Amino acid sequence: MEKESAGILHRVQKGENLYRLGEKYQVTVTAILDANPYTDVYQLQEGDEILIPKIPVS
8 A cells, every 4th residue: 555745845945956956855857847837946936835746655
């Protein structure tokens, strides 16, 4: 049986981008994009909040 967690709400810090966040949380940029369909992740600003998806846990 698999349980899924939505993820972590991350507040963007100065200088962060999707690539760095993907490395930090060990998820793909595509996964971050998919988890934030209504957020303009290409215009991230300090203080924005985005969802970092979690990998399903067995």
